[in-house]
Amino acid sequence: MVTTSVLYLPIGRKTFDLQVGQNIFEQSAVWLKETCATVCHPDGILTSVEELETFLESVETKEIDTIVYQSVTFADGEFIAKVIESMDQPVIVWSVREPSVGGRLRLNSLTGGNSTSHVLRDRKHPFSFVFGNPDEDKLQTLLKQQIQVNRLIWSLKRLTIGVVGEHPAGFFFSDVNEEQLQSALGVKILPIDLYQAFEAAKKLPEEEWKPVIHQAEQQVVGLNRSDETVKRFAQFTTYLQKYIGEHQIGGVAIRCWPDFFIELGAAACSTLSHLTEGGVVSSCESDIHGSISMYILRELSGGKAPYLGDLVHIDEAKNSVVFWHCGAGAYSLAHPETGATAGVHPNRKMGLTMDFGLKAGKVTIFRLSYSQQGYRLLVMKGEALDSPQAFDGTSVEVKLTNHAEETLYRLMKEGFEPHYALVYDDIADLLVKFGKQVGIETVVL
Known part of the structure; x- marks a missing residue:
């Protein structure tokens, strides 16, 4: 288990397939809790900037050392802009795979991650990007490594x-x-x-x-x-x-x-x-x-x-x-x-x-x-x-x-x-x- 305190923010919009998104959220939360010492997350996917703001106000962010920002579905840059207004912790931007190809684009998570990464780079906020579903070994390895690095960056600022x-x-x-x-x-x-x-x-x-x-x-x-x-x-x-x-x-x-x-x-x-x-x-x-x-x-x-x-x-x-x-x-x-x-x-x-x-x-x-x-x-x-x-x-x-x-x-x-x-x-x-x-x-x- 990684000695770290993670803020997990699952972000989505109601215009996309939130039933699939809920499964992604639940699997992700389970894996993060099994991997990290402390994980703070909302009860479900945050679907508006107002919901995000209300949740952040309820969280003690001082001891958080990394933010896992998951684009469960596409969401515009307002969400991540609200997060970094009050938090300087490094961010892991996480996009997941489309559940099916052909017909409706059900999540559009990758575009959401792209939009989020653009905002973070533009505003010079430290971030990294990972791609994959929560049950994939490669994704889990990358996430674990990046969480360790983010913990280090956070601790150096307090060293x-x-x-x-x-x-x-x-x-x-x-x-x-x-x-x-x-x-x-x-x-x-x-x-x-x-x-x-x-x-x-x-x-x-x-x-x-x-x-x-x-x-x-x-x-x-x-x-x-x-x-x-x-x-x-x-x-x-x-x-x-x-x-x-x-x-x-x-x-x-x-x-x-x-x-x-x-x-x-x-x-x-x-x-x-x-x-x-x-x-x-x-x-x-x-x-x-x-x-x-x-x-x-x-x-x-x-x-x-x-x-x-x-x-x-x-x-x-x-x-x-x-x-x-x-x-x-x-x-x-x-x-x-x-x-x-x-x-x-x-x-x-x-x-x-x-x-x-x-x-x-x-x-x-x-x-x-x-x-x-x-x-x-x-x-x-x-x-x-x-x-x-x-x-x-x-x-x-x-x-x-x-x-x-x-x-x-x-x-x-x-x-x-x-x-x-x-x-x-x-x-x-x-x-x-x-x-x-x-x-x-x-x-x-």
């Missing part, structure tokens, strides 16, 4: 990324143009003072941060609770979790070095791992678009923990590449033979970090990329191999679907950022649909 400290010098890719981000996706940025966070975290009473250590012990092999860096990890994580809850933050981008080592006396990696495992995506080096990339993957994969890493190695003979980072990775991503293992930062030799190779499985690699030319999406697919851990820290070897060396040179030529998000799922098609829906160029490699 706040907490940026804990400015990005390190020269890490230009970690920065953001807030106005352009808001315009493109609706995501908001909330700056958080890193040094104030350090001081507040150190002052937390022990009874507040001890549960984080207990929780981590259940998932991390070799965690030493008496280590001072483990205490610092728990303190900072606890402080940030409280701040996240109070400000309804959906993801964070954290300046990890050198400040964590110098001022806190511990690595940031374990906090990133812990938060991502708990559902709040977290990127290092204050990579804002990296955090958003992770969020998009988590949403489209049904809540699976994503990973963020550098592309650090290529093996032409195996057609594989390695993604790595210093020691951040959600606990559940570890290879099952080792589990998530506690370690120290490979360069600074300070804990607490994760030190493991990631598990095997199909993966989608993704980046919400930004340059002075605007936004674009990068989408790649591959298979995470059951390989020995490649480097200290966290890493995964991925056999790419396409030619690895050609992909490498294309990435460099196109100037994509060096942080890549990855999730254990095949959601490439959903990402392409997302790109089309929001009007962002999508590069598939």
Whole structure:
């Protein structure tokens, strides 16, 4: 079942065959309720703009994330114009098949969908179109995918990324143009003072941060609770979790070095791992678009923990590449033979970090990329191999679907950022649909 809240609007006119239309409505409502967490719909087909308006006034639309507008029969553009007067949610326009060919045109649903799509495009309202009857497998697949994409678009408009400290010098890719981000996706940025966070975290009473250590012990092999860096990890994580809850933050981008080592006396990696495992995506080096990339993957994969890493190695003979980072990775991503293992930062030799190779499985690699030319999406697919851990820290070897060396040179030529998000799922098609829906160029490699 898709975690989504759908407003289903069956639209028709009495001059067409509403007996056939009623069957379409009933089948559609049943399927939507079986597929989506919440579905709101009228008792029958809405046959006038006045009926539509009355129904909309009775609906709490705030939590609706997608509108399924079904042209049960032909209806003019007044209907959809009334809907988007007060709602900004993306629309799925759904036309159904004619019940018979020859004689009277009984539904004329396709023309209704055409008219509706024209209005939406003309008024620059996000929409997609699907065609088919509610019992068709292909139609059901398309609807389910588009509902997931619409849910993502809705949630991005309500997403706040907490940026804990400015990005390190020269890490230009970690920065953001807030106005352009808001315009493109609706995501908001909330700056958080890193040094104030350090001081507040150190002052937390022990009874507040001890549960984080207990929780981590259940998932991390070799965690030493008496280590001072483990205490610092728990303190900072606890402080940030409280701040996240109070400000309804959906993801964070954290300046990890050198400040964590110098001022806190511990690595940031374990906090990133812990938060991502708990559902709040977290990127290092204050990579804002990296955090958003992770969020998009988590949403489209049904809540699976994503990973963020550098592309650090290529093996032409195996057609594989390695993604790595210093020691951040959600606990559940570890290879099952080792589990998530506690370690120290490979360069600074300070804990607490994760030190493991990631598990095997199909993966989608993704980046919400930004340059002075605007936004674009990068989408790649591959298979995470059951390989020995490649480097200290966290890493995964991925056999790419396409030619690895050609992909490498294309990435460099196109100037994509060096942080890549990855999730254990095949959601490439959903990402392409997302790109089309929001009007962002999508590069598939």
